[in-house]
Amino acid sequence: MECSICIEPIIIKSSTQEKDQIYDTVGELLPCHHKFHSDCIRKWHSFATDLKCPICRTVSLSMSLIYNYKMWYEKRVDIDLNKGFLVGNIIEYDNMMTSTRETEPDALVAHVVMTEDITNESPVLSRMFQTILNIDDMNDDDSEKDVEEEEGILDSLREEHNTLLCRICGDDTVENNGDADHRCYNCNARYHESCLHSTASEIGESDTWQQCIECRSLTQRIKGNRRFRIVNNTNTDELDKIRSTKRKIQEHVRKILKQYYGTGSSVHLTGEQFTKINQTVSRSLYSMSRNEYQTKIDYDYQAKQKVLHELHKLGYTSV
Amino acid sequence: MSRLIKEYKTINAQDDILLFPETADNLNNWTAMITGPPNTPYEGHDFKLYISIPDAYPNSPPMVKFHREAMPHVNVNYETGEICLDILKGEWSPVYNLLYTVQSIERLLSEPNADSPLNLELGILMREGDKTAYDSLVRYYLQRQK
Numbered sequence: 480m481e482c483s484i485c486i487e488p489i490i491i492k493s494s495t496q497e498k499d500q501i502y503d504t505v506g507e508l509l510p511c512h513h514k515f516h517s518d519c520i521r522k523w524h525s526f527a528t529d530l531k532c533p534i535c536r537t538v539s540l541s542m543s544l545i546y547n548y549k550m551w552y553e554k555r556v557d558i559d560l561n562k563g564f565l566v567g568n569i570i571e572y573d574n575m576m577t578s579t580r581e582t583e584p585d586a587l588v589a590h591v592v593m594t595e596d597i598t599n600e601s602p603v604l605s606r607m608f609q610t611i612l613n614i615d616d617m618n619d620d621d622s623e624k625d626v627e628e629e630e631g632i633l634d635s636l637r638e639e640h641n642t643l644l645c646r647i648c649g650d651d652t653v654e655n656n657g658d659a660d661h662r663c664y665n666c667n668a669r670y671h672e673s674c675l676h677s678t679a680s681e682i683g684e685s686d687t688w689q690q691c692i693e694c695r696s697l698t699q700r701i702k703g704n705r706r707f708r709i710v711n712n713t714n715t716d717e718l719d720k721i722r723s724t725k726r727k728i729q730e731h732v733r734k735i736l737k738q739y740y741g742t743g744s745s746v747h748l749t750g751e752q753f754t755k756i757n758q759t760v761s762r763s764l765y766s767m768s769r770n771e772y773q774t775k776i777d778y779d780y781q782a783k784q785k786v787l788h789e790l791h792k793l794g795y796t797s798v
Numbered sequence: 799m800s801r802l803i804k805e806y807k808t809i810n811a812q813d814d815i816l817l818f819p820e821t822a823d824n825l826n827n828w829t830a831m832i833t834g835p836p837n838t839p840y841e842g843h844d845f846k847l848y849i850s851i852p853d854a855y856p857n858s859p860p861m862v863k864f865h866r867e868a869m870p871h872v873n874v875n876y877e878t879g880e881i882c883l884d885i886l887k888g889e890w891s892p893v894y895n896l897l898y899t900v901q902s903i904e905r906l907l908s909e910p911n912a913d914s915p916l917n918l919e920l921g922i923l924m925r926e927g928d929k930t931a932y933d934s935l936v937r938y939y940l941q942r943q944k
């Protein structure tokens with residue numbers, strides 16, 4: 480199949496393709512079912528003065544974005560061309576993505592194992608990893624209270640994350656390469672400035688770009704540093720797995736550290752130093768584990784070496 | 799590969815089409831030669847078209863003109879060569895290409911459209927339905943050029 484706007488092939492799933500083939504996102508106009516690269520047709524809509532299909536001139540009512548995700552996944556997101564993206568569908572898309580991962584072991588391996596290489600390549604995974612580290616920074620005891628607190632933070636992160644999605648493109652409004660973040664005064668919906676602009680021009684009302692597409696109130700540009708980076712598209716299972724790895728590793732580190740803490744030890748660490756060493760060593764073991772608990776690693780031994788190294792740095796050279 | 803380069807390759811491979819970029823490394827300006835269709839007053843004459851490609855092509859249509867004072871036609875401004883054709887304006891679609899554009903202009907020679915006159919003299923004759931007078935005025939213009 481060829482896109483008749485750019486005259487380039489549209490690459491979609493077929494049984495003969497390579498597993499790591501990158502597929503094009505297709506925009507299918509409805510009711511006429513003509514298909515284009517989603518970028519090509521969206522660009523055309525931003526130039527066109529009407530919503531006629533470029534091929535058959537039928538007025539389009541909506542467009543399905545068809546995402547082809549690796550070998551096993553296709554998802555449609557319907558866009559009402561007079562309104563912009565339907566948020567509900569994008570959330571549904573995220574959820575389906577998550578559940579599909581759970582049922583597809585091969586794909587799961589490719590996407591969930593957070594090797595350092597993958598975290599470098601994938602902003603989503605590296606953000607998720609970063610979040611876990613941040614949460615851990617606040618949490619240095621393994622008491623039940625802290626575990627509860629951690630759950631709470633994760634829940635609110637997930638919730639906060641949903642409210643930070645651009646209602647037009649569904650992407651995170653915080654992580655956007657300097658694109659301004661807009662918020663509706665009235666309903667708090669978030670938008671990318673660029674998305675507001677392109678939607679307004681798509682519907683032929685470029686002057687009204689600052690209006691919220693949900694409630695038509697004015698949106699305002701906002702700034703502000705975030706305490707946490709945001710978890711995106713996070714699968715609860717992945718998160719649980721990462722946390723359990725993290726906790727297992729910390730158990731080893733604490734076991735070693737406790738030998739040097741409190742009465743009967745030649746080392747006199749402050750609580751702060753204890754916490755700091757705990758963090759440093761746990762992190763280092765975590766990245767050494769490639770983010771998964773590895774049975775072939777002798778964690779007690781590794782933890783001891785690293786703890787001693789940290790103690791040396793603090794001047795305890797004889798331990 | 800850009801859309802224009804692909805078009806260039808296709809057009810170049812067909813030798814019955816008189817449509818050329820000014821130079822092979824500048825695809826932003828093209829010229830085309832169209833032949834007067836049979837059974838029209840344009841028969842036996844060739845006409846040159848100047849085509850310039852906007853940066854936004856194919857999302858914006860190409861800009862096409864006849865040579866100035868060369869095309870007597872109700873939808874062409876005789877002095878400037880400017881053409882009034884729907885596909886060059888609001889009816890443009892990004893799936894059209896240069897070849898289709900040139901062919902549409904060629905078709906316009908056999909199918910003048912009374913609704914959007916750029917040549918008032920010919921427009922009046924056409925609205926009066928006087929095809930004979932229209933055709934002979936066109937012939938007169940063409941004769942005068944020689």
Ligand SMILES: [Zn+2]
Pocket residue numbers: 482483484485486487515516519
């Ligand atoms: Zn395309």
Ligand SMILES: [Zn+2]
Pocket residue numbers: 508511512513532533534535536537
């Ligand atoms: Zn169509």
Ligand SMILES: [Zn+2]
Pocket residue numbers: 645646647648649650670671674
């Ligand atoms: Zn956006």
Ligand SMILES: [Zn+2]
Pocket residue numbers: 663664665666667668691692693694695696
């Ligand atoms: Zn709103």
